[in-house]
């Protein structure tokens with residue numbers, strides 16, 4: 459039994475805290491909202507994020523940040539990308555010993571163009587960091603809490619830490635693989651949300667399965683190109699955190715990114731969509747970051763560019779699809795020659 463703290467009591471933090479509690483760990487879930495921590499402790503529910511779910515009795519919650527940090531030497535960070543720096547910054551005064559940090563967020567920071575593990579490295583004092591691990595893969599919280607079979611990957615530059623987290627999370631419904639390609643895992647995790655937004659848009663426009671298959675396949679090609687330019691291993695993108703997560707996010711009604719795209723495709727404005735979702739839609743901010751990163755790396759990312767023009771430049775989704783369809787004709791494998 460390990461002591462573990464999960465920071466962030468949204469859908470994913472709560473689902474992972476359930477996995478850890480089911481595995482008989484002493485898991486403390488931190489929420490920045492006192493009423494939510496109280497609901498979890500008193501009623502074993504988290505109705506806003508996981509309606510109809512009974513949480514394990516051995517799962518405890520707190521809104522006391524210092525208590526949460528001091529509870530464990532394993533800290534799972536499950537807040538949206540936008541909140542990563544703030545949470546790490548707030549942690550600093552309470553770090554008294556080396557800890558193992560696992561992050562499960564899927565995004566890239568606009569402007570700095572940093573991946574999550576790079577943000578953690580910048581924000582957390584190195585003398586208190588035992589290791590940084592990323593956990594990612596095709597995994598909707600809604601299915602994990604039903605204990606439906608799910609597979610994910612843990613990646614770290616320190617393989618023994620990845621193996622330790624594999625053992626901590628793994629059980630009969632949650633299968634965990636290891637990988638040492640942190641860049642590939644984080645780039646796949648973040649960029650699949652961009653493609654999922656686009657997949658939702660084409661569904662919203664009523665274009666159907668051919669268009670979606672095209673987006674997933676050509677989306678994977680541009681994600682792979684970007685990843686390789688940043689030093690990732692090409693084969694990571696055909697794994698769980700690449701193709702696997704693209705499939706689940708582009709095809710599931712559980713996906714907030716797909717749902718947001720779907721509303722956009724049906725004519726809603728971005729602001730209306732974000733107001734109605736009430737949960738994080740990582741792909742919006744990551745589209746901005748991916749667009750900037752593609753320019754910086756001089757990598758051709760036409761789908762990302764098209765989505766950027768829809769989200770931030772007022773292009774109508776139908777027009778963006780037309781632009782993609784009228785790109786210069788080419789050999790299908792041209793892109794792969796530079797891999």
Ligand SMILES: NC(=O)c1ccc[n+]([C@@H]2O[C@H](COP(=O)([O-])OP(=O)(O)OC[C@H]3O[C@@H](n4cnc5c(N)ncnc54)[C@H](O)[C@@H]3O)[C@@H](O)[C@H]2O)c1
Pocket residue numbers: 466467468469470471490507536537538539541544545562563564565597598599600736737738740
């Ligand atoms: N939901 C899933 O199925 C799933 C699966 C895999 C990965 N993820 C990733 O996990 C991350 C979190 O997603 P989620 O689904 O749990 O989001 P969510 O919207 O369901 O919950 C986010 C939680 O973070 C809290 N939060 C927001 N800003 C905060 C701040 N500044 N300080 C502290 N807490 C703050 C919110 O109150 C909420 O409890 C995202 O990067 C997402 O891509 C989600």
Ligand SMILES: O=P(O)(O)OC[C@H](O)CO
Pocket residue numbers: 564595596597598599651654703706707712713714715716738739740
């Ligand atoms: O609901 P989404 O779109 O944030 O996707 C959730 C997970 O990342 C799927 O693996």
